[in-house]
Amino acid sequence: MRDLVPRLQKPTQYLGGEWGRTAKDPTTVRARVALAFPDFYEVGMSYVGGRILYEAVNRVSGLAAERVFAPADEAVVVMRESGAALCTLETDTPLTACDVVAFHLTHELCYTSVLHMLDLAGIPFRTADRAAGGHWPLVIAGGGCAFNAEPMAPFFDVMVIGDGETALVDILGLVAEAREAGTPRLELLHNLTAIPGVYIPEFFEFDPETGIHPLVAGYDRVVKAVVADLDTAPFPSCQVVPFAQAVHDRLSVEIARGCTRGCRFCHAGMIYRPVRERSLGALEKLVGEGLGRTGYEELSFLSLSTGDFSALESLFAQSIDRCRRDQIAVSLPSLRAGTLSDSILSMMAGIRRTGATVAPEAATQRLRDVINKGITEEDILAHARRLFAHGWQQIKLYFMIGLPTETEDDVRGIFELAQRVLAEAPRGAKRLQVTAAISPFVPKPHTPFQWDAQINLEQIRSRVNFLRELFASERRLTLRWHEPEMSFLEGVFARGGRELAPLVEAGWRKGALFCSWIDRFDLAPWLEVFAEAGLSPADWLAERDLDRPLPWDHLSCGVSPAYLRLERRRALEGTITGDCRYGECTGCGVCNEGGRKSPLTAEAPIMPRLNNPAPEREAVAAPPPPPKEDLTRKDAHFRVWYAKHGSAIYLSQLELGRVIERSLRRAGLKPSFSAGYHPLPQISFGRALPVGVSSQAEWLGIFLREAVTAEEFAARLNPNLPEGLAVVGVEPLAGGRKMAHPVLETFVLTVPEELASQCLQGWQDFTRAETFPVTWESKKGPRTLEAKAIVVAVAVVGPAVVRFTCDFGETYLSPLRLVEAVCPQLVRGAYALAKTGVAYAEGGGWPPEMNDC
Numbered sequence: 001m002r003d004l005v006p007r008l009q010k011p012t013q014y015l016g017g018e019w020g021r022t023a024k025d026p027t028t029v030r031a032r033v034a035l036a037f038p039d040f041y042e043v044g045m046s047y048v049g050g051r052i053l054y055e056a057v058n059r060v061s062g063l064a065a066e067r068v069f070a071p072a073d074e075a076v077v078v079m080r081e082s083g084a085a086l087c088t089l090e091t092d093t094p095l096t097a098c099d100v101v102a103f104h105l106t107h108e109l110c111y112t113s114v115l116h117m118l119d120l121a122g123i124p125f126r127t128a129d130r131a132a133g134g135h136w137p138l139v140i141a142g143g144g145c146a147f148n149a150e151p152m153a154p155f156f157d158v159m160v161i162g163d164g165e166t167a168l169v170d171i172l173g174l175v176a177e178a179r180e181a182g183t184p185r186l187e188l189l190h191n192l193t194a195i196p197g198v199y200i201p202e203f204f205e206f207d208p209e210t211g212i213h214p215l216v217a218g219y220d221r222v223v224k225a226v227v228a229d230l231d232t233a234p235f236p237s238c239q240v241v242p243f244a245q246a247v248h249d250r251l252s253v254e255i256a257r258g259c260t261r262g263c264r265f266c267h268a269g270m271i272y273r274p275v276r277e278r279s280l281g282a283l284e285k286l287v288g289e290g291l292g293r294t295g296y297e298e299l300s301f302l303s304l305s306t307g308d309f310s311a312l313e314s315l316f317a318q319s320i321d322r323c324r325r326d327q328i329a330v331s332l333p334s335l336r337a338g339t340l341s342d343s344i345l346s347m348m349a350g351i352r353r354t355g356a357t358v359a360p361e362a363a364t365q366r367l368r369d370v371i372n373k374g375i376t377e378e379d380i381l382a383h384a385r386r387l388f389a390h391g392w393q394q395i396k397l398y399f400m401i402g403l404p405t406e407t408e409d410d411v412r413g414i415f416e417l418a419q420r421v422l423a424e425a426p427r428g429a430k431r432l433q434v435t436a437a438i439s440p441f442v443p444k445p446h447t448p449f450q451w452d453a454q455i456n457l458e459q460i461r462s463r464v465n466f467l468r469e470l471f472a473s474e475r476r477l478t479l480r481w482h483e484p485e486m487s488f489l490e491g492v493f494a495r496g497g498r499e500l501a502p503l504v505e506a507g508w509r510k511g512a513l514f515c516s517w518i519d520r521f522d523l524a525p526w527l528e529v530f531a532e533a534g535l536s537p538a539d540w541l542a543e544r545d546l547d548r549p550l551p552w553d554h555l556s557c558g559v560s561p562a563y564l565r566l567e568r569r570r571a572l573e574g575t576i577t578g579d580c581r582y583g584e585c586t587g588c589g590v591c592n593e594g595g596r597k598s599p600l601t602a603e604a605p606i607m608p609r610l611n612n613p614a615p616e617r618e619a620v621a622a623p624p625p626p627p628k629e630d631l632t633r634k635d636a637h638f639r640v641w642y643a644k645h646g647s648a649i650y651l652s653q654l655e656l657g658r659v660i661e662r663s664l665r666r667a668g669l670k671p672s673f674s675a676g677y678h679p680l681p682q683i684s685f686g687r688a689l690p691v692g693v694s695s696q697a698e699w700l701g702i703f704l705r706e707a708v709t710a711e712e713f714a715a716r717l718n719p720n721l722p723e724g725l726a727v728v729g730v731e732p733l734a735g736g737r738k739m740a741h742p743v744l745e746t747f748v749l750t751v752p753e754e755l756a757s758q759c760l761q762g763w764q765d766f767t768r769a770e771t772f773p774v775t776w777e778s779k780k781g782p783r784t785l786e787a788k789a790i791v792v793a794v795a796v797v798g799p800a801v802v803r804f805t806c807d808f809g810e811t812y813l814s815p816l817r818l819v820e821a822v823c824p825q826l827v828r829g830a831y832a833l834a835k836t837g838v839a840y841a842e843g844g845g846w847p848p849e850m851n852d853c
Helices: 002-007 049-057 071-080 107-123 129-131 145-146 150-155 165-181 185-192 267-271 280-294 312-325 342-349 366-368 377-389 407-424 457-471 484-494 496-508 523-531 537-541 562-572 646-651 655-669 710-720 753-768 814-820 848-852
Strands: 030-038 064-068 100-104 138-142 159-161 204-207 211-214 249-253 296-303 329-330 356-361 394-402 433-440 477-481 638-642 683-685 692-704 727-733 744-750 771-779 779-787 791-798 801-807 832-841
Touching: 002 071, 030 049, 030 165, 030 267, 049 064, 049 100, 049 165, 049 249, 064 165, 071 537, 100 107, 100 165, 107 150, 107 433, 107 484, 107 496, 129 150, 138 145, 138 165, 138 356, 145 267, 159 165, 165 185, 165 342, 185 342, 249 280, 280 312, 280 655, 280 791, 296 312, 312 329, 312 342, 342 377, 342 848, 356 377, 366 407, 377 394, 394 407, 394 457, 407 433, 407 457, 407 477, 433 457, 433 484, 457 477, 457 484, 484 496, 484 537, 496 523, 638 710, 655 710, 683 791, 710 727, 744 791, 753 801, 753 814, 771 814
Parallel strands: 030 064, 030 100, 100 138, 138 159, 249 296, 296 329, 356 394, 394 433, 433 477, 692 832
Antiparallel strands: 204 211, 638 692, 638 727, 683 692, 744 801, 744 832, 771 779, 791 801
């Protein structure tokens, strides 16, 4: 697939040469898994679960994990035209040649994208078709949706429910043994059932009247896999740093897993129990190594309920000095009101600041009690006061609409609460903005509300419109909402069974792909699919009888059905259930607390694992800020010459800037920053090199706020550059001297032998011509430049090699555009173009031999 890269937009998404990636020698690999994310690169590279599994597998000798993402539309067109199959990034291995293809199921709207990727790989969709003949990889799935991915059951050989770090490694070990021994597929599947959390869909049947029927003796219920101690679990300190911009482009460190706040709508809060925290010592090491080895400029502390981390004060205190010193922002995911203290907010306010988000979920106290949110309005307002007092100007509030028992007063309360939050800002505060983001409630499996109905499309639209009218009256209040049609479809597949599998396939055939993207989602083909099948999607959104079997009854997250029924009854009563971390055991069934027997198995007893018996609240004083460093100081000034080859030739100028800044951070080289509200490193680049052109003579100018020698600069930066980039020279410059820009650039063109004579004739015709206008379509319409006024020298230096020099002192013409105008038979990617040197108008240049120019 890499052969297609020159023809693709955003080619760096398909290269696999990023910093931090692992590419093992194929001769040492016993089993290879393709970690397949059914969405685009920029989304998949933000997924921390994929990074954990990548690390867990690759740290084991003989096992290899590689990445693959759904290609963009234009890449799919090129792939189909050329007959190319979908391959992994690290080694360009076709998915059909992998032993396992493991999909991350993070939400229900990705299901057709799974089939899309299987189709591009040339792998049959259904397990029955793969079992019938041929050497196919084992197709497996994991992630939160695996606790009810029954609409996808016919397409997967294996699913993993629960924590995947150990399970995936164990699966690969058995797959390797089976491949080496020639073990039949069915026997391998039976062997896999011994691994905790492994679910083999074809070993079960479901009848909506009589429930689940196991087809293998002794294998009648699948209980999730669980990692008891996160300190012993693999987590990457050197994460893969994307070339292209990811949605969450930062160092994300998982500080805890699980939540016992007991929000009754929360699927993740139920399936990821019990709570397990990483120790402060382990986190200090992960943060220090992670920032040092990746060069990220933002750090995120990640968990289901980050503000509930029992040692959050201490965590901030031990991390803050480095973040202040290196201008690293700290971000937290959506927070529960009242969980951030003044000392933490003070620490965050002293460094690069990110946005603040709070998740009340419901706007009235009655409804918050129904969902067991466990916070009061005063908690929310006090939290907002602290944020405003520490300089935050924008606050985002998350709400749901359509929760069980919701009334019009509850909906109106969203606007009224947003008003009250805004009123907490100090008088005279400027640029204030409070945003209310609303999302329709979807009753998810394994929650107390799994039996409740989901409101229909008309009801969702009516409530959204009601809120839009209210919010239009206040310019400092903004309303954002999740598309109702998306939530409608999500609800159908969240609560469906295997009867929906044919509809998933039919949706794929109608082109319903990437349904979580607003600009791509269309409900119409899905309504057609259901109509053609004689079905109504609303049937899957209706209230369920508590005594009727559910499609996911055979899959256990450890929380007992009796507990879910109890919590549903308490919800209707408006009764709060406390957090068992700091109170009485609620009897959910997950833990071995008080001598209870948990259904879960692990390497240690299943118990909550916390740093402190009570959460820190102002218990740790914020460390004094270090003496304020003058980030604008300029103690060194260099022109840095660098070469750009291999995969690096596909870096755009924007991507290159990000790569260089992170490489400097990894090298411990400190650039000077500009003054102002958003300081930027003082780095200036030469003229942008066209994507796909290699070079021996690129340059950048940089100011450093700590003096180093030119030799030390190169020695420290080179080992921290990704493959294809290398410093080839460093020139010290006087303090603020303006750098001269080279105007002459020399290129060497190498063409395929079969086209050599035609291309050479094209250059001969060019040199003889009096004029040679080059015309192309720009963003502002057609544009024409006279190439004869730009090209100052042409020489044939080999049977299929031409060297030419351009003078860009007055204007610029892309050398790629020039080459393809002179040799119109050339196709992008079928020839090589390299910049070999530059020279100044007054003489001298790079490489040093250009000084004779």
